[in-house]
Amino acid sequence: MKYLLSFLLIALFAFPTHADDIETRIKNLEEALKSKEQDALSSKGVFGGSALMNPNISLILDTLFYSSNLSPSELEEREISGYMHEEFETKKGFNLESAELFFFAPVDPYFNLYVTIPVTEEEVELEEAYFVTTSLPAGFQLKGGKFKSGFGRLNSQHRHNWDFADPPLPYSAFLGGEGLIEKGVQVTYLPALPFYTELGFEALQGENEVLFREDAATGPRAYAAFAKASLDLDDKSTLLFGPSVAFGKTDTGTIEEDTRFEGDSTLWGLELTYKWTFSDKKAFKLQAEYLFRDQDGDFTDADENVSNLEREQDGYYVQAVYQVDRWRLGARYDGLGLFKDKYVLDGQSEDFRTPWRATAAIEYNPSEFTRLRLQYNHDRSLGGGETNREVFLQAVFGIGAHAAHKF
Amino acid sequence: MLIKAFLALFTTLLLSGPALAAELNVLATLPWIGSIAKDIGGDRVSVTVLVKPNQDPHHIEARPSMISAARKADIVMFNGLDLEIGYLPVIIESSRNPKIQPGNPGYLDCSRFVEAIEIDFKADRSQGDVHPLGNPHYHLSTSRMGKVGRGIAEALSALDSGNRALYMANLATFEKKLAERRKEWDGRLKGKNYVAFHRFFEYLAADLGFRITGYIEQRPGIPPSSGHMAGLVASMSREEPNALITTSYHGGKAADFLSKKTGVKTIVLPHEVGSREGIDDWFDLVDRIVHDLSGE
Incomplete structure (x- = not known):
């Protein structure tokens, strides 16, 4: 840099010039300096390379204010009778859900790498860490490591991208609050068809604590498969739909407190998403x-x-979101035991109340990187039969690299 | 004998088939890129465009059908400078198509061929949805489009070297037409002043010698405050710009309000190839914008 400057200065003053040339020369000098400035941005570090060789990094802060008509002890003991018992971690008042670090970058011409590290007040978790191949032929792709399963629709989305602050009842009841995040491998295939079709198969360790087992000693204990198809109904509306299945060995203590269940589980899923973008703002x-x-x-x-315990149970949710410019209005209805509500213990059929919940939410997004949400749940899913009227005030902020959004 | 003839026929078909029939599948993110790819590729390319002409290029969502289109592409051509950052990376990765992955000849960032303006590495998002790599709307730059055309011609030639002569001939035609049109466009807007909604016409202004003296949008992607609007009313009344310019998807209400307050007329300019009837290629687009701006 210094040498270059002195060289330029010498070049400027050493040769006699006409007055009108000076301006051009100053301009040249400025330009040379500017290009040096650009070089400085990609300056080499101790280990070589440049700042541009860092992975893309973003941080998402998810904060929550929670309120309910139930007492803290009633909330803590809440369970969906006949379905599952899991500790409810959200506290009344202020909550810090997580500050989530997200890293992504190509490894080499063959792999992309993604890592999600949510940091909470208590712990640092490795929620996702997986590679995706980019160069397999014939429409195949391999994903491996720890990742959100392609089962269903909400499961593979990050929680902060959801349209509501909490998971719908069937997800809580059958997969737990976190969803199906597993170590394993996934193969997907995209045939060259005129419309979008994706087929996927996964071999998983099977460590979901509700559907499979926590800390599995051997594996793979679980498998998943899914198909997704999409049609554009016209320039503005798109349909995405498909079936999923996840099955494996179960060993869990989440049905009721202080109990154990060992057996086989199969979870079937059907998903449907319809998006209609009728103008740039709506x-x-x-x-x-x-x-x-x-x-x-x-x-x-x-x-x-x-x-012996035999359970055949189902659940569903239907949700709609209407967006006008920076505002989004959402409504959701979810429930369990729609068509099937079978719980047979030792030949004895047991009946539980049919859980349901109704939700309304309003969101204001000042920019693409901030989301403010007010949500109300009228929750009739609790085993005791009491109504939980709960309010979430959620604020999500994202800084750093801009990750592309999936459909 | 029959088998031999059949084999010979089969071999001929196999060898000649691709050379005769297979066009290059070009996937262009934006209509203007598709337009230039057609000019250079002629009937050797089949062009699919992801973004519809009437859509706001800043707010595009990846649709699964885009992934299907990318699956079949021989080359993806895009604007770059982070304009497509919200959807293109996921489409390219999900396409499972090795040809269009970064680093391959089928991955063409058209901004590589142009010198961007308004580069600001010190920018952060307190200034709105900024583009540190520079203003991405170089598609209206009459001085840069020749380089983009050449870049596309080189990329197509690299993929399909047998037709290099054809691509270069098409490029020569493109360059000649560009030179002729530039003579028509140059000077027609010299000295004019406009107020714009978004930083969308800066390249054109620099090339054609008009000025943009103010913006309705204080920060990109963030609606203007009332204080800023009041300031604009005052400055526009004082400076009397030739017009207020915007696009169909940006700030209709704000522009109408300012027009009413100041008497400065609003011109809604076409922003893309195909966004209005009669705008069938990139030359039509610039023609129409120059025509509308010069008020003829």
Whole structure:
């Protein structure tokens, strides 16, 4: 840099010039400096390379204010009777959901790498860490590591991209709050058809604590498969739909407190999304999923009595979002036990109340990187039969690299 | 004998088939890129465009059908400078098409061929949805389009070297037409002043010698504050620009308000090839904009 400057200065002053040339020369000098400035931006570090060789990094802060008519102890003990028992972690008042780090970059010409690290007040989690191939022929792609399964619609989306602050009842009941995030491999195939069709198969460790088992000692214990098809109805509206299935060995304590269940589980899913973007400022989205879980195995109750348990239960949600400019209005209705509500313990059929919930939400997004949401749930899913009237005030902020959005 | 003849026929078909029939599948993100790809590729290319002419290029969502289109592409041509950052990376990765992955000859960032203006590496998002790599709307630059045409011709030649002569001939025709039109466009808007909604016409202004003296949008992607609007009313009343210019998807209400307050007329300019009837290629687009701006 110094040498270059002195060289330029010498060049400027060493040769006699006409007055009108000076201006051009100054201009040249300025330009030379500018290009040096550009070089400085990609300056070499100790280990070589440049700043541009860093992965793309973004950070998403998800904060929440929560309020409910129930007492903290009632909230803590809440469970969906006959479906599942899981600790409810959201506290009344201020909550810090997470500050989520997201890294992504190509590894080499053959792989892209994605890593999601949500940091909460208590822990640092490795939620996702996976590679995706980019160069396989014939429409195949391989994903491996730890990733959100392609099962269903909401499951593979990041929580902060959801249209509501909390998961719908069938997800909570059959997969738990986190969804199906597993270690394993995924193969997908995109045939060269006139319309979009994606077929996928996954071999998974099977560590979902609700559907499979926490900390599986051997694997793969679970498998998943899915198909998704999409049609453009016209220039402005698109339909995406398809079936999914996940099945495997189950060993879980989430049905009731102090119990154990060992057996086989199959979870079926159907998804449908319809998006209608009728102008640059207005859009409408309708999304629905139907989940059905079939389970058979040995149930060990709190008194160590073992008996056969058979569960065939289903659940669904339907949600609509209407967007006008920076505002989004959402409504959701979700429930369990729509067509199937079978719970047979030791030959005895048991009946539980039919859980349902109605939700309304309003969002204001000052920019693409900020989301402010007010949500109300009228929740009739609790085992005790009490109504949970809950309010979420959520604020999500994103800084750093701009990741592309999936459909 | 019959088998031999059949084999010979089969071999001939196999060898000649691709050379005769297979056109290059070009996937262009924006209509103007598709237009130039057609000019250079002629009937050797089949062009698919992802973004519709009436859409706002800043707010595009990846649709699964775009992934299907990318699956079949021999080359993807895009604007670059982060204009497509919200949807193109996911389309390219999901396409499972090795030909169009970054680093391959089928991955063509058209901004590579132009010198961007308004580069600001120190920018952050407090200034709105900024583009640190520079103003991405170079598609209206009459001085840069020749280089884009040449870049596209080179890229097509690299993929389909047998037809290099054809692409270069088409490029020569394109360059000649560009030189002729530039003579018509140059000077017609010299000295004029406009107020614009978005930083969309800066390249054209620099090339054709008009000035943009103010913006309705203080920060890209963020609606203007009332204080800023009041300031604009004052400055526009004082400076009396030739017109207020915007596009069909940007700030209709704000522009109408300012027009009413100041008496400065609003011109809604076509922003893309195909956005109005009669705008069938890039030359038509610039023709129409120059025509509308000069008020003839």
